[in-house]
Amino acid sequence: MSDILQQLAQVLEARKQADPESSYVASLHHKGLNKILEKVGEECTETLLAAKDAEHSGETRDLVNETADLWFHSMVMLSRLGLGPDDVLQELANRFDLSGLEEKASRNS
Numbered sequence: 805m806s807d808i809l810q811q812l813a814q815v816l817e818a819r820k821q822a823d824p825e826s827s828y829v830a831s832l833h834h835k836g837l838n839k840i841l842e843k844v845g846e847e848c849t850e851t852l853l854a855a856k857d858a859e860h861s862g863e864t865r866d867l868v869n870e871t872a873d874l875w876f877h878s879m880v881m882l883s884r885l886g887l888g889p890d891d892v893l894q895e896l897a898n899r900f901d902l903s904g905l906e907e908k909a910s911r912n913s
């Protein structure tokens with residue numbers, strides 16, 4: 805599934821040079837980092853509200869949609885700063901390895 809993130813990252817990179825009139829991503833870059841961060845903040849709040857709703861209603865569709873918006877805008881932010889999903893996935897992998905080692909160490913003691 806992380807192929808999707810890689811493919812989206814390539815599209816986001818190409819959209820940096822696209823026409824802001826025809827590309828949403830290009831329009832965000834045209835408005836600058838503060839606009840991108842504002843969108844990340846908005847999507848974060850919408851995700852939290854959707855999670856609270858999901859807890860009460862048991863309906864999770866909105867939560868999945870809002871989380872996708874949050875991931876998408878976070879990827880635009882990373883792309884703006886010369887980073888991509890690989891950087892974050894590598895960090896998660898590092899932590900996974902570390903916790904695996906700790907788990908092994910505690911089993912052996």
Ligand SMILES: N=c1c2ncn([C@@H]3O[C@H](COP(=O)(O)OP(=O)(O)OP(=O)(O)O)[C@@H](O)[C@H]3O)c2ncn1[C@@H]1O[C@H](COP(=O)(O)O)[C@@H](O)[C@H]1O
Nearest residue numbers: 812815816819822826827828829830831843846872873876
């Ligand atoms: N995954 C997405 C994606 N997810 C969400 N969005 C857009 O993010 C915005 C969500 O913000 P809001 O819900 O606040 O909607 P809004 O009121 O229109 O936004 P603002 O006017 O406040 O900025 C909507 O305009 C969505 O269309 C996305 N726009 C694009 N993509 C991907 O990015 C690629 C490049 O898109 P373009 O740059 O438009 O070609 C596309 O092929 C898609 O794969």
